[in-house]
Amino acid sequence: MKKYLFTTIITLALFSTISISCSDEFVDPKVEYSIDSENYFNSKADYDQALVATYDLLQSSYVNVLLGEIASDNTLAGGESPTDVIGFQQIDDMIHTQTNSNLRDIWNWMFAGVQRANYILEFQDKTDFEGKTQLLAETRFLRAYYQFELVKWFGGIPMKGDARFKIGDEKTVPRASVEEVYASIEADLIFAAANLSPTASQKGRVTKGAAQALLGKAYLYQNKFAEAAAALDSVITSGKYSLQADYNAMFELDGENGTESVFEVQYTDVEGAGFGCLQCSEGNVAVGFSGIRNYSGPLFSSGFSFNVPTKEAADAFEAGDKRKDVAILDIEAWAAANTNYDGGKGVSFGKGNEDTGYFNRKYLPRKRSSEAQGDLNLTNPNNYRAIRYADVLLMAAEAYNRGGSNDGKARTYLNEVRRRAFGDNNHDISASGAALTDFIWAERRVELLGEGHRFFDLVRTGKAVGKIPGFTANKNELFPLPIEEIQFANGNWQQNPGY
Secondary structure, eight states: OOOOOOOHHHHHOOOOOOOOOOOOSOOOOOOOOOOOGGOOOOHHHHHHHHHHHHHHHHGHHHHHHHHHHHHTHHHHEEEESSSHHHHHHHHTTTTTTTTOEEEEHHHHHHHHHHHHHHHHTTTTTSOOOOHHHHHHHHHHHHHHHHHHHHHHSSSSSHHHHHHHHTTTTTGTHHHHHEEEEEEEHHHHHHHHHHHHHHSSSTOOOOHHHHHHHHHHHHHHHHHHHHHHHHHHHHHHTTEEEEESSSGGGGGGGTTTOOTTTEEEOOOOOSSOTTOOOGGGGGHHHHHHHSETTBBBBBSSSSSOOOOEHHHHTTTTSSSTTTTTHHHHEHHHHHHHHTTTTHHHHHOOOOOOOTSSEEEEGGGOOOOOOOSSSGGGGGOOOOOEEEEEEHHHHHHHHHHHHTTSHHHHHHHHHHHHHHHHHHHHSTTOOOOOHHHHHHHHHHHHHHHHHHHTTTTHHHHHHOOOOOTTTTTOOTTTOOOOOOHHHHHHHHTTOOOOTTO
């Protein structure tokens, strides 16, 4: 779907027509339309197209994933030079300000997702049709997903119930508290979990399990451990999901939407993009950004060498952990193992800024048999595994352990993940209490390395200070609202502390 750049939440309010071309799994890629928004929603097809437009903004969340790693202790910004995408460099060094354009992108595009969901919900009673409850459940999941991203990054946000923002609202609608935002997220996900199908009708649609998992995650972020354990355990006991035996295959194109995928953001290389609007790409821009600079060799294609893992992150894996070579590519070792490639030419590559010799292998661009449209570095079809079953197991383990309700179940879930990692049960954890908590947190790092969760895990567990270089307590737990928002609100919205 084509996307349109909205520079602030206020300009989103000016959006009175909707124009879409689609390439999602479950829509006709040739459909285009433009119509006055107040006279819309007269048929099921109208609601379906608006829902597709709401799904569409998920593709812009690639930058959330990229910066969720760069802001943490897992990776460095990298790139070509210390000024390459200066906003990434500032976030990496924890010197970002309210004028950071990349943070503004996260705010703008996630709010665009909320706005599109609210467009449907504002007119939810206009027309009845078969399957409407399912559609509304999907809509409310998506609103919760976008709001969860916003509250993680920025804290309290302005909310207007089931209505779109309009001109002037910025001066009258306050920023809701973090607690109020989570209450909205919980309500949406409880509704979604109760009304979504357990099985997706087409690839990419959300399911009951996805809603339960995101609800459990939202509870965990609030330290509501009993509620989190119950929601996450419902995913585990549903029998719908299982760990994929081959950890490596899961991240290849053939492994997309597999048994471990609870929720997956769909990407294609059907429509390209340019640097003028990276979020307009149908491809996963983060993949090309993480690619090996000037690479020539087997399996992978080149990229821009951002998001490079640190040696400390590589060393976090225990001896014998099979996940290390899937999560991290040691480029020197890879070159040494492929000296016979292309008739003896071997592997060649360049070195960029903050080169560590490591790359985020899970989301490196792979070679493709057919050329994509647009810049190949910006149009990679690699899906983002937003919620994996292994993540659900580890979140449930943490909830049971930190809630003090069942260390035995916590160990069972933790060790299920570890047994796949090592291929045996000789590495099972037998600890309890606080020691078990530390093992669970350490496991999250290595299991999910490169997947955008690390910064928020460190913040929510109070471990960011001393782990993330430059992190300042009582400031860097949140990122600043874009200065434009503060200016337009004319004193109605206060900036986050420290900015």
